[in-house]
Amino acid sequence: MNGVQWIKITTDIFDDEKIQLIESMPEGDTLIVIWFKILVLAGKQNNSGILSLGNKVYYTEEMLSTVFRRKATSVKLALSMFEEFGMIEIIDGAITIPKWEKHQNIDGLEKIRKQTRERVARHRQKQKALITGEAQLVLDCNVTVTDENDNVTQEIKNKSKNKNKKEIENILDNSSRKPETYIPPKYYSLLESISYKYNDRFLYPNNYTLTHAQKMKIGEYLASGYVTSDEVISMIERIPEDTTSPLAYLFKSMENLKQERMLECKAIAHENARKKYMINEKKV
Numbered sequence: 001m002n003g004v005q006w007i008k009i010t011t012d013i014f015d016d017e018k019i020q021l022i023e024s025m026p027e028g029d030t031l032i033v034i035w036f037k038i039l040v041l042a043g044k045q046n047n048s049g050i051l052s053l054g055n056k057v058y059y060t061e062e063m064l065s066t067v068f069r070r071k072a073t074s075v076k077l078a079l080s081m082f083e084e085f086g087m088i089e090i091i092d093g094a095i096t097i098p099k100w101e102k103h104q105n106i107d108g109l110e111k112i113r114k115q116t117r118e119r120v121a122r123h124r125q126k127q128k129a130l131i132t133g134e135a136q137l138v139l140d141c142n143v144t145v146t147d148e149n150d151n152v153t154q155e156i157k158n159k160s161k162n163k164n165k166k167e168i169e170n171i172l173d174n175s176s177r178k179p180e181t182y183i184p185p186k187y188y189s190l191l192e193s194i195s196y197k198y199n200d201r202f203l204y205p206n207n208y209t210l211t212h213a214q215k216m217k218i219g220e221y222l223a224s225g226y227v228t229s230d231e232v233i234s235m236i237e238r239i240p241e242d243t244t245s246p247l248a249y250l251f252k253s254m255e256n257l258k259q260e261r262m263l264e265c266k267a268i269a270h271e272n273a274r275k276k277y278m279i280n281e282k283k284v
Helices: 017-023 028-045 061-068 072-084 106-132 165-174 185-202 212-224 229-238 246-283
Strands: 089-091 094-096 137-145 152-160
Touching: 017 028, 028 061, 028 072, 061 072, 061 185, 072 089, 185 212, 185 229, 185 246, 212 229, 212 246, 229 246
Parallel strands: none
Antiparallel strands: 089 094, 137 152
16 A cells, blocks of 8 residues: 655644643653654555554554564553543554544645556556557667767667567566465564665655565565565665665565575585485495
C-alpha cells in the first residue's frame, strides 16, 4: 500500500493540553517522539489510521519497539497514555488513530490515486502492445557540441521491445506469477526494521520506498536462513550514493550472499561425507 509523503501537524500542537501533560512526564520527550513516529507510520501505511502490515497483521508493542528503535517499556507506557487520552484506540488488537482525517495529506492521497491510475493505464497499454505485436521504439539522443571545432557528436539508440523474444516472454510470465510466498510472522518486525532503514535512506530525494511485495521478497531471504536482518541492514548502509537502482543493488547483494552461503554449506557437507567415508574405510 503506497503511503503519503507528509502528514498535517498544526503549529499549535504543543499548546494542546494532552501534549503538555505528556511532556511534563519523566519520559515526556520520548513519548512525544513515539507519538510522532506513530503518526508518520500511519501515513506510510495509508490505511485509514490503522497500524497494520497488510490486512490481517497488526503492529504489536514489540514490533513498534523494533521499528521505532525505542525501549519496549517506553512504547508500552506511550500506548497506555495515548489510549487513556483518546489519541489512539485499540480495537480487536489493532492500534488505530481516531479522527485520522485531520492528520491526512488529502492532496498527497489524491496524487497517489492519480499515479496509480496512470500506472494501471500504462500497464494495460504495454500488454495491448505485446498482444497486438506493435513495436515500441525508444530514442535516446545525446548531443555534445564543443566551442573549438563545432564538432557534434550525436548518439541515437533504437530499442525495439519486440526485438528480444525472451524479454517479451518474461514480461508475460510476470503477469501470471505464482502467489506470494508465505513468510512466518516472526520475521515481520525484522522486515519493518529493514524497511525503516531503507526508506530512511532513500526516501529523499529519490522518493524510493519499499512496497509490501518487496518486503515479502526480502522476507524470503530471511526465511531461507542464509541471510540475516542485520546483514541486510548493513547492505543497505553500503549501497553507493550514485547507484541508479538501490533496490536492484540490494537484491543482488542478498542473492550473492545466499549463493555464497549455499556453496559453503555444500562444501561442508562434502567434507563431512569425505571424513565419514575415510572412517568407514579404516574400519574395513
